[in-house]
Amino acid sequence: MLRRSFVLGCAAAAALLLGSVQPSTAADRFITVASTTSTEDSGLFKSILPKFTEKTGIEVRVVAKGTGQAIDIAKRGDADVLFVHHKPSEDKFVAEGFSTERKPVMYNDFVIVGPKADPAKVGGSKDVSAALKSIAAAKAPFVSRGDDSGTHKSEQALWKTAGVDPTTGDGWYRAIGQGMGATLNTAAAVSGYAMTDRATWLSFKNRGDLDILVEGDKRLFNQYGVMLVNPAKFSHVKAADGQAFVDWLVSAEGQQAIADYKINGNSLFFPNANEPGA
Incomplete structure (x- = not known):
């Protein structure tokens, strides 16, 4: 009887332990975006990122630095997506193979x-x-x-x-x-x-x-662009989820979310993903 009680107690403890290890949730699915201080400090990300997460279940964790520092982070493979605002540097980032495509987002x-x-x-x-x-x-x-x-x-x-x-x-x-x-x-x-x-x-x-x-x-004039960090260069890049974020930003839904963000009736950013030359 004592042995049976001991076994049952161990089983209960194991069940409790296993119960404390939760299965992966939507909150565990995330990408890291290296971006500029302006997208963070202006409140834009606070406004638009919940909409993306609600649609896709992908959390976006932002590392907000100056564009030069953000690019360095992405070049080390420490981000899945780069979202900055200096087109010559962005074009160089792509030319050096750190991304395969730059997409304009807003200005x-x-x-x-x-x-x-x-x-x-x-x-x-x-x-x-x-x-x-x-x-x-x-x-x-x-x-x-x-x-x-x-x-x-x-x-x-x-x-x-x-x-x-x-x-x-x-x-x-x-x-x-x-x-x-x-x-x-x-x-x-x-x-x-x-x-x-x-x-x-x-x-x-x-x-x-x-x-x-x-x-x-x-x-x-101040143009912003977004790039998926090249998974061929860094195998740990979350390519599918990162690309989902890039695609959402330039989609009609993402562009509208950007246009809708205002302070005291003033637009802070103007979407232009589909404008030639952007």
Whole structure:
């Protein structure tokens, strides 16, 4: 009898142990997306990712970094999908075999913000090169991300177009090596100028005395692209689920989800997956 009780007790304990090991659930099915701070900090992902997960059962775990860092993560095979905003870098990523295809997803634009007093007198300008020259000439504080992000890469290209090397100045140019939020916080603290994507600006709360001063130049256009990390290069990439996310983003449903995301009635991103040349 004692032996039988012992056996039954062991069986019950085993059943409890097995019961504690749950079968794989939808929450266990996930992909990792290396993306930019703007898609995360703007609130876009918080808005659209639940819709994708509800449809597919695939959770999306985002690693939000500057575009340069996000690309490095994907190049190490530490992400299934790359979603960033610097087309030359994206094209290079594909050319080097880290993906087989880049797909356009959406766009917005960059703006130059600065103090309302506007010591460089650039307010209302639609010529970003002229505005940057004026900021440099005035030696007005300019705060740069300095972090190899898509925004930083685009800013560097614009300084070059303006014929200005801001790093040779008298300390008015400050590259802080941080994200967009920290850059805007610093610009607000020092009453300085900065370049930001419009989505982050619209979602940014601590504006202080800053306002949009330069916008509308076609050179401030900001395109986003998405790429599945090449499973032929990294066998552990979740190719099917990653491709499902890529396909959803550029589908009518995904594009509508992006279009529907607004703050105070303002669109932060504009879907353009099917526009030629995007």
